[in-house]
Amino acid sequence: MGPPGSGKGTVSARITKSFGLKHLSSGDILRANINAKTELGLLMKSCIDQGQLVPDDVMSRLILSDLRAIGQSSWLLDGFPRTVSQAEALDDAYSVDTVINLNVPFQTIKQRLTSRWTHLPSGRVYNIDFNPPKVPGFDDVTGEPLVQRDDDTPETVTRRLKAYETQTEPVLEYYRSKGVLVTFSGTETNKIWPHVETFLHSKLPYVNQNVA
Numbered sequence: 001m002g003p004p005g006s007g008k009g010t011v012s013a014r015i016t017k018s019f020g021l022k023h024l025s026s027g028d029i030l031r032a033n034i035n036a037k038t039e040l041g042l043l044m045k046s047c048i049d050q051g052q053l054v055p056d057d058v059m060s061r062l063i064l065s066d067l068r069a070i071g072q073s074s075w076l077l078d079g080f081p082r083t084v085s086q087a088e089a090l091d092d093a094y095s096v097d098t099v100i101n102l103n104v105p106f107q108t109i110k111q112r113l114t115s116r117w118t119h120l121p122s123g124r125v126y127n128i129d130f131n132p133p134k135v136p137g138f139d140d141v142t143g144e145p146l147v148q149r150d151d152d153t154p155e156t157v158t159r160r161l162k163a164y165e166t167q168t169e170p171v172l173e174y175y176r177s178k179g180v181l182v183t184f185s186g187t188e189t190n191k192i193w194p195h196v197e198t199f200l201h202s203k204l205p206y207v208n209q210n211v212a
């Protein structure tokens with residue numbers, strides 16, 4: 001959990017590298033649909049570009065079907081659930097062990113998102129100031145071009161933050177009341193990450209860990 005630009009994708013990549021969890025990003029799944037011009041992708045694009053959440057039933061169906069496909073492996077969800085209705089749909093099918101919440105001030109976020117560059121096929125993210133690609137404009141791993149997301153304009157970011165406040169913040173309370181929410185606050189991912197890593201080492205000793 002965390003507002004747009006709080007570092008969910010960045011921290012998820014580190015978790016995936018350090019722990020043997022499968023990573024599912026709702027935003028990456030939607031963008032893959034848009035890129036492949038699927039019917040669903042075309043329908044959802046205007047919603048996303050306007051900074052609105054896509055309908056709960058569409059999102060829950062997409063994620064739950066991908067989770068079924070993963071089978072027995074442990075997983076990490078990034079960007080889902082974003083509404084209480086999505087959290088309930090997830091609860092109906094699975095029990096969530098832990099919810100990591102990245103609490104980053106909105107002012108910090110606004111600066112980050114307008115300088116975010118994304119490799120769409122993998123979901124890898126870069127930032128001009130924070131983690132620039134080795135070659136400007138190109139992905140480090142594949143050498144393919146990076147793009148700026150259509151919804152990372154200042155106006156749309158403001159709308160996404162509003163949607164976060166009204167629709168997603170109640171999910172934090174939902175998980176807090178279940179006793180599974182752990183919040184990490186700060187303005188820099190490199191300072192937040194060691195705390196997340198230590199927490200996960202204590203929480204997931206049974207998961208295959210690639211890094212000692």
Ligand SMILES: Nc1nc2c(ncn2[C@@H]2O[C@H](COP(=O)(O)OP(=O)(O)O)[C@@H](O)[C@H]2O)c(=O)[nH]1
Pocket residue numbers: 002003004005006007008009010011112113115116117125126127128129130131187188189190
């Ligand atoms: N300046 C700065 N940028 C960061 C930091 N952490 C992440 N970013 C960048 O901020 C943008 C948003 O991060 P991302 O992980 O995509 O956030 P998400 O929207 O929550 O998934 C990306 O361009 C990241 O590279 C940080 O500590 N400082």
Ligand SMILES: Nc1ncnc2c1ncn2[C@@H]1O[C@H](COP(=O)(O)OP(=O)(O)O)[C@@H](O)[C@H]1O
Pocket residue numbers: 003004005008026027028030047048049051052053054055059078079080081082083086151160
């Ligand atoms: N769980 C979700 N429910 C509804 N819409 C979603 C969800 N996840 C992603 N989206 C849509 O995709 C957009 C981008 O999401 P994401 O890639 O997670 O970006 P960020 O975390 O930077 O906002 C959201 O603004 C929203 O329109």
